[in-house]
Amino acid sequence: MAHLPILQFEEKIVETVENNPVVVIIGETGSGKSTQLSQILHRRGFTKSGTIAVTQPRRVAAVSVSRRVAQELGVRLGEEVGYAIRFEDRTSEKTLIKYLTDGVLLRESLSNPELNQYSVIILDEAHERSLNTDILLGLMKRLIKLRASNLKVLITSATLDGEKVSRFFSNCPILNVPGKLFPVEILHSSERPKSYIEAALKMAVDIHAREPEGDVLIFMTGQDDIEKMVSKLEERIQNLEEGSCLDAIILPLHGSLAPEMQVRVFSPPPPNCRRFIVSTNIAETSLTVDGVVYVIDSGYVKQRQYNPSTGMYSLDVVQISKVQANQRAGRAGRTRPGRCYRLYPSMVYEDDFLDATIPEIQRSSLAGSVLYLKSLNLPDINILKFDFLDPPSSESLEDALKQLYLIDAINVDGSVTSLGRIMAELPLEPSLSRTLLEANECGCLSQALTVAAMLSAETTLLLGRSKSTEKKRKNPPSSDLPDGSGWGDHIQLLQIYEIWHQTDYNIDWCKDNYLQVRGMMFVKDVRKQLAQIMQKIAKGSLDVKTSKRWKEGQDYRALRKALCSGYANQLAERMIRHNGYRTVGFKSQVVQVHPSSVLKPDEEGMLPNYVVYHELIATSRPYMRNVCAVEMAWVTPILSKLDNLNVSKLSGGTSLSHEQTQVENSNLPNEDSLATQPSDDHNERILAARERFLARKAKK
DNA sequence: GAGCACTGC
Known part of the structure; x- marks a missing residue:
C-alpha cells in the first residue's frame, strides 16, 4: 500500500481540497486513486461532517474497490466502508466511505437534490464519460454553488481532457498523480492494411515465432471478426513447425x-x-487480463449511435480515439514492459483520430435524461441551456422533448406533468414507465411489469447463438418457447416469463430453452423492484402477481393498449399492399419488421396495420426490433396529439437561434400533412380492401 | 430472412 504513488501527494491533495470546492485529479492506471483518495480524506477529517461518496461507472468496480478499502482499513464491509449498487445496498448508519454506481447517485439526488448526507463526492473514472457521469458533472457544478461551505467535489480524469474539465469548473486546480505502468513501446504500421483481420493475424503469428514469452491481446470490433480470427489463428499456428515455438492457447473474449x-x-x-x-x-x-505483454490494436471499435432526426440507432465500425488507443496500449504494460503494435500509421493516429471518444450523451436518445432533469424541478435550470461539459445538440434535446410530450410526460409548455414525475421514479425508459402507468389503469399491471422487466434484460437473455456454436449443436434450439400468439415480441416475452414462473423458476427449464439463467434471474429482480416502486406510488395494494394459469387464446387487448400509450412516440403504419412500414411521427422513415420478430401475418399474408416498436436499429437495413400489434382506434388520439405539437413551446419558450428554428421547421412536415397523411392512407387501405374483395369475388 | 460493441437505474 505504501508504494502507491498517490500517497506521496497526500499533503498536496489535502491542502488543495481544503482551499478549493472542486479539484481535478489526473491519475493514470495504477496510481491508486480509486482506493486511496477516499482513505486520505477520511484520515484527514473529511468524514466528520458527512459521508464520502465515490462513484464508479460499473457495478463490479463499486463492489471490488469497496471490498479492498474495507480490507485496508480493517473494517467489515457494510459498516464504515460500504457500497450501493442496484438491488444491493451494503451500507449502514456507520458508513463513512460509500462506493456507488453513478446511476445510484443520480437516483439518490432525485429524492434528495442537495445530497446533504455527503461531505465529499468523488466522480471516479470521469474520463469514461458515461451518460450518468456527464449528468452528474452538470449537477455538481450547480451543487457546489448551493453548498459552497460544506461540499467538496473531486473529479478523476485521464490525461487528455483534464484541462477541459478544469475549465468547466471555473479553472479549478488540476493535480497530477503518476501511475505505475511499465513502459510500452509503440510500433505503427507503415500503411493501413486492406484487411485488419489479415494484418492482425500476420502480426500475431510473427510475435509467436519471434518474441519471448508473454500473452498477446488483440483488439477486434465484434463477435464475427473474433470468431474468424480465432479459427484462422488456430490453423496458422498448427502449421508452424512443431517445437519451433511455445504452445499456444487462443481465447475469444x-x-x-x-x-x-x-x-x-x-x-x-x-x-x-x-x-x-x-x-x-x-x-x-x-x-483486465493479467500477463499481457503484447497488444495488437486494429484501431477500430463498434459503436452504437443515435440519430435524433430519424429516431434511429445504428451500430457502426468507427475509428477509435487517441484516448482509446492509449488505453489499449496501456494494457501491455501492467506486469512488465510491453509492446503495442498499431495496425495504422502514426500519421493516422495524429491527424485522423479524435482526441477523445464522443461522449455517450452525444450518442444517445435523451428522453430519459431530460425527463429526469425536468423532474428534479430545479427552478434555475432550463433544459436546453443546462450546463453540460459537452452539450448534446439542440436537435437531440428537442427530439427528447417531442417524445416526452407524446407520452404525456410533459405539457405543451414543456413543464413536467404529474404523470411524468411518477415516470421519472421508475428505473426504466420513459416509454416503459408510461406503459406501466397506463397498464395500472387498464388492470393489466402485472403483465406490463413482466414485459418491462424482460425488455430490461433482453440482450442478456439468449445464449450466444453464433454460427459456430449453432453448428456444433446436434439439435437446433427446441421450439417449445411460446410465439406471442401472433401479437408480437412483447407478448412473447410475457409468455416466456409466465411459463418460467409456472416451473417455479426452474433453472433447467432455462437451459433447455437456451435462456441465460443469470439473465432470467435478473428479470425476476427487476420485476420485483418495479412492483415495489409501483406499490409505493399507488400507496396501496396493487395486483402485481404473475398469473399462475396460462390462458389460451387471449388477445392481450388491455396490455397491447397500454403498450400503445407508452410507445406513442414509436408507432408505425403498414404501407398499402406490402409488409413494409412507415414510422408515424416527426420524420417518417420506411422500415421493416426485424426478421427475428414473432409477429404473424394474417391469412392473407399481411401484417397488422399498426404496430408499436421498442427500437429502430439500422444494420443492413432499418429495422424495428420488438414490435407489438396495436389497433387503429388506439392510434387516432396519438395522431391528433402529433398535430398539436409545437417545439418552441415545448422548449419552455427558450428562443432557439434563428438558424436552428429554421432547420427545425424544414424538418417538420407542416401540420396539415401530419393531420392528413394517416387518414389518406386509411382511405387508401379501405379501397385496397375493396379491391381484394372484388378480386376474390371475380375468382369465384 | 438477419445477426448486436459496452454499460447502468
Whole structure:
C-alpha cells in the first residue's frame, strides 16, 4: 500500500481540497486513486461532517474497490466502508466511505437534490464519460454553488481532457498523480492494411515465432471478426513447425460469451505456453487480463449511435480515439514492459483520430435524461441551456422533448406533468414507465411489469447463438418457447416469463430453452423492484402477481393498449399492399419488421396495420426490433396529439437561434400533412380492401 | 430472412 504513488501527494491533495470546492485529479492506471483518495480524506477529517461518496461507472468496480478499502482499513464491509449498487445496498448508519454506481447517485439526488448526507463526492473514472457521469458533472457544478461551505467535489480524469474539465469548473486546480505502468513501446504500421483481420493475424503469428514469452491481446470490433480470427489463428499456428515455438492457447473474449467462457481469461496459462486473447473493447476498461505483454490494436471499435432526426440507432465500425488507443496500449504494460503494435500509421493516429471518444450523451436518445432533469424541478435550470461539459445538440434535446410530450410526460409548455414525475421514479425508459402507468389503469399491471422487466434484460437473455456454436449443436434450439400468439415480441416475452414462473423458476427449464439463467434471474429482480416502486406510488395494494394459469387464446387487448400509450412516440403504419412500414411521427422513415420478430401475418399474408416498436436499429437495413400489434382506434388520439405539437413551446419558450428554428421547421412536415397523411392512407387501405374483395369475388 | 460493441437505474 505504501508504494502507491498517490500517497506521496497526500499533503498536496489535502491542502488543495481544503482551499478549493472542486479539484481535478489526473491519475493514470495504477496510481491508486480509486482506493486511496477516499482513505486520505477520511484520515484527514473529511468524514466528520458527512459521508464520502465515490462513484464508479460499473457495478463490479463499486463492489471490488469497496471490498479492498474495507480490507485496508480493517473494517467489515457494510459498516464504515460500504457500497450501493442496484438491488444491493451494503451500507449502514456507520458508513463513512460509500462506493456507488453513478446511476445510484443520480437516483439518490432525485429524492434528495442537495445530497446533504455527503461531505465529499468523488466522480471516479470521469474520463469514461458515461451518460450518468456527464449528468452528474452538470449537477455538481450547480451543487457546489448551493453548498459552497460544506461540499467538496473531486473529479478523476485521464490525461487528455483534464484541462477541459478544469475549465468547466471555473479553472479549478488540476493535480497530477503518476501511475505505475511499465513502459510500452509503440510500433505503427507503415500503411493501413486492406484487411485488419489479415494484418492482425500476420502480426500475431510473427510475435509467436519471434518474441519471448508473454500473452498477446488483440483488439477486434465484434463477435464475427473474433470468431474468424480465432479459427484462422488456430490453423496458422498448427502449421508452424512443431517445437519451433511455445504452445499456444487462443481465447475469444466478448460480451455475448457465456460467463464461464469469459472467466477462462483469468486462469493463468500452463508453463511454456502463450495465450492469445482476441477481444472486443471489453478488455479496454471492463475486464483486465493479467500477463499481457503484447497488444495488437486494429484501431477500430463498434459503436452504437443515435440519430435524433430519424429516431434511429445504428451500430457502426468507427475509428477509435487517441484516448482509446492509449488505453489499449496501456494494457501491455501492467506486469512488465510491453509492446503495442498499431495496425495504422502514426500519421493516422495524429491527424485522423479524435482526441477523445464522443461522449455517450452525444450518442444517445435523451428522453430519459431530460425527463429526469425536468423532474428534479430545479427552478434555475432550463433544459436546453443546462450546463453540460459537452452539450448534446439542440436537435437531440428537442427530439427528447417531442417524445416526452407524446407520452404525456410533459405539457405543451414543456413543464413536467404529474404523470411524468411518477415516470421519472421508475428505473426504466420513459416509454416503459408510461406503459406501466397506463397498464395500472387498464388492470393489466402485472403483465406490463413482466414485459418491462424482460425488455430490461433482453440482450442478456439468449445464449450466444453464433454460427459456430449453432453448428456444433446436434439439435437446433427446441421450439417449445411460446410465439406471442401472433401479437408480437412483447407478448412473447410475457409468455416466456409466465411459463418460467409456472416451473417455479426452474433453472433447467432455462437451459433447455437456451435462456441465460443469470439473465432470467435478473428479470425476476427487476420485476420485483418495479412492483415495489409501483406499490409505493399507488400507496396501496396493487395486483402485481404473475398469473399462475396460462390462458389460451387471449388477445392481450388491455396490455397491447397500454403498450400503445407508452410507445406513442414509436408507432408505425403498414404501407398499402406490402409488409413494409412507415414510422408515424416527426420524420417518417420506411422500415421493416426485424426478421427475428414473432409477429404473424394474417391469412392473407399481411401484417397488422399498426404496430408499436421498442427500437429502430439500422444494420443492413432499418429495422424495428420488438414490435407489438396495436389497433387503429388506439392510434387516432396519438395522431391528433402529433398535430398539436409545437417545439418552441415545448422548449419552455427558450428562443432557439434563428438558424436552428429554421432547420427545425424544414424538418417538420407542416401540420396539415401530419393531420392528413394517416387518414389518406386509411382511405387508401379501405379501397385496397375493396379491391381484394372484388378480386376474390371475380375468382369465384 | 438477419445477426448486436459496452454499460447502468
